[in-house]
Amino acid sequence: MLPAPPRPFRVVPGGPLTGEITVPGDKSISHRAVMFAGLAVGESRIEGLLEGEDVLATAAAMRAMGVGVERDADGTWRVHGVGVGGLLQPVGALEMGNSGTSTRLLMGLVSSHPITVTLTGDTSLSRRPMARVIEPLARMGADITASPGERLPLMIRGLCPAVPIRYMLPVASAQVKSAVLLAGLNAPGITTVVEPIATRDHSERMLRGFGADVTVEDSADGSVICIRGEAELRPQHIVVPGDPSSAAFWAAAALVVPGSALLIRNVLLNPTRAGLYTALRMMGGDITVENEHAVGGERVGDLRVRHSALTGIEVPPELAPSMIDEYPVLFVAAAFAQGRTIARGAHELRVKESDRIAAMLMALGDAGVSVTEHEDGLTIDGTGGEPLPGGNRVATQLDHRIAMSMAVAGLHAARPIAIDDATPIATSYPAFLDTLGRLGVPPIWLNA
Ligand code: S3P
Numbered sequence: 001m002l003p004a005p006p007r008p009f010r011v012v013p014g015g016p017l018t019g020e021i022t023v024p025g026d027k028s029i030s031h032r033a034v035m036f037a038g039l040a041v042g043e044s045r046i047e048g049l050l051e052g053e054d055v056l057a058t059a060a061a062m063r064a065m066g067v068g069v070e071r072d073a074d075g076t077w078r079v080h081g082v083g084v085g086g087l088l089q090p091v092g093a094l095e096m097g098n099s100g101t102s103t104r105l106l107m108g109l110v111s112s113h114p115i116t117v118t119l120t121g122d123t124s125l126s127r128r129p130m131a132r133v134i135e136p137l138a139r140m141g142a143d144i145t146a147s148p149g150e151r152l153p154l155m156i157r158g159l160c161p162a163v164p165i166r167y168m169l170p171v172a173s174a175q176v177k178s179a180v181l182l183a184g185l186n187a188p189g190i191t192t193v194v195e196p197i198a199t200r201d202h203s204e205r206m207l208r209g210f211g212a213d214v215t216v217e218d219s220a221d222g223s224v225i226c227i228r229g230e231a232e233l234r235p236q237h238i239v240v241p242g243d244p245s246s247a248a249f250w251a252a253a254a255l256v257v258p259g260s261a262l263l264i265r266n267v268l269l270n271p272t273r274a275g276l277y278t279a280l281r282m283m284g285g286d287i288t289v290e291n292e293h294a295v296g297g298e299r300v301g302d303l304r305v306r307h308s309a310l311t312g313i314e315v316p317p318e319l320a321p322s323m324i325d326e327y328p329v330l331f332v333a334a335a336f337a338q339g340r341t342i343a344r345g346a347h348e349l350r351v352k353e354s355d356r357i358a359a360m361l362m363a364l365g366d367a368g369v370s371v372t373e374h375e376d377g378l379t380i381d382g383t384g385g386e387p388l389p390g391g392n393r394v395a396t397q398l399d400h401r402i403a404m405s406m407a408v409a410g411l412h413a414a415r416p417i418a419i420d421d422a423t424p425i426a427t428s429y430p431a432f433l434d435t436l437g438r439l440g441v442p443p444i445w446l447n448a
Helices: 027-039 055-066 100-111 131-139 174-185 202-209 242-256 275-281 319-335 347-351 357-366 400-412 424-425 432-438
Strands: 007-013 018-022 041-047 066-073 077-082 116-120 141-145 151-157 166-168 188-196 214-220 222-228 238-241 261-268 286-295 300-304 340-343 368-374 378-383 389-392 413-415 417-419
Touching: 007 400, 018 055, 027 041, 027 055, 027 077, 027 100, 027 174, 027 188, 027 202, 027 238, 041 286, 055 066, 055 100, 100 116, 100 174, 131 141, 131 340, 174 188, 174 202, 174 222, 188 368, 202 214, 242 261, 242 275, 242 319, 242 400, 242 432, 261 424, 275 286, 275 319, 319 340, 319 347, 319 357, 319 378, 319 400, 347 357, 347 400, 357 368, 357 400, 389 400, 400 413, 400 417, 400 424, 400 432
Parallel strands: 018 261, 041 238, 166 188, 389 413
Antiparallel strands: 007 417, 041 077, 066 077, 116 151, 141 151, 188 222, 214 222, 261 300, 286 300, 340 378, 368 378
C-alpha cells in the first residue's frame, strides 16, 4: 500500500480553550475488544470503539482470519467470534500499518493457532523491535521468521497445541504481557506472566469479563498473572470509555493556554494509565475529576482542567509505565513551566512510533525551548508561562503523538508552529483537528 501524501499544517494561536469536549474510545481497550470478541463464541457488541486506523487494522486482520466484523449505522460494532482455536488461515499478508499493538497482540493470538501469517507494516512499524515478542512466543512453539534485526515484515507459523510457559517480563510492556497471555488462551494448561513493574491491565480485566480464568497475585517478583488455556469466551456487550491518552492533549492545552477551562467528558481513569495526570498535578496543574463511575469494570469520569501556572518537577521514573504514551505532551507542558523539568527512566520512548526523545528534542529545540537530551529522557527549562518563540516546522516522523503534542505547543507560541504531516493523527485520533477547530483554532493547511 502506498503511503498517503503528507499534509502539512500550521497552528495559529487563538484565544482561551473553553467548553466541553469528548475524546474517542480508548485505543488499547478497542484493540482488545475486537480481538477478544473475535475469539468468543457468538455475537459481541461494541459501543464507542475507536475508529482510528490502528484499530481498523486489527479489525481487518480479524476479518481476514474468519471473524465477522461489522459496523452498524449508529456506530455500534458487531463481532461474530469464531471461538478460541477457530481462527482461519488468511489469504495474503496482514497489513498492520503503524500499529505496534495490533502487531504484537495478533502475534500472540496466531502463535497458538495452526495457521501461518505474514505481517507487514509502514516504515515506522518496520523499524520497531519485535524480538521482545518473538522470544517468548518461540518458546511456546511458534516458528517466526523475521526481517533482519527481528523486525517486520515477518512470518509466524503457530503451533497447536502450543506449550504453556512461565515468563518473567524483561521489559515493562503491556504488549508483550498481552501477547503471551493471548497465546496462552489456546494452549493446554496454565500460562504465567510475571510482571515486576505494573503495566496497563486491560487484557487481564477484559479477558476475565469474557469468562477466561485469569488470576493475578502479588509476589516478591511482582504480579503473577495466570491464564488457563483452551478457554471458552462468552460474547460481551462492551462500552469503550474515552482514551486518557487522547484527553492528555486537551488537558495539557488547557493548562498552558491562558484563560482556558475545559471539561473533558467520559475519560478512562484506570490507574495504570493515569500517570500523566499525576505528573501534571505535581507541576501545579488544576485538574479535578467529576462524575466518577464504573463502566464495564473500568473507572471513568469527567476531567475539569483550568489554566495553571506550572512549575518544573523531577518526573518520578516509576510513573513511566502509566504515562509512557504521554511523555511527548508532558514535555510540551514542561516547556511552559517555571523552572526545570527532568524526565528520566523512560528509555522505552526510543522504540515507539518514532524515537520520541530525539523527535521532541528536535521539535521543542527548534521552537526555541532549552532542552537537553538523556539516553532515557529529557531535561527542559520552561518559559514560566510565556509563549514559545515558535516559527519552526516539526518533523512528525510518522508519529501521531509528536504531531498532536506539537500542535498543542503551537497554541501558545509567538510565531506559528508548522507540523509537516497531519496524516499520522488518523491512527489514533481522526477527529483531533476537528475538535481543535471547534475550540476556535482551525488548522491552516499548507502546501506539501
Ligand atoms: C499498549 C502498550 C504500550 C503503549 C501502546 C499501547 C497496549 O506499549 O505504548 O501505545 O495497548 O498494550 P508497550 O507495551 O510497548 O509499553
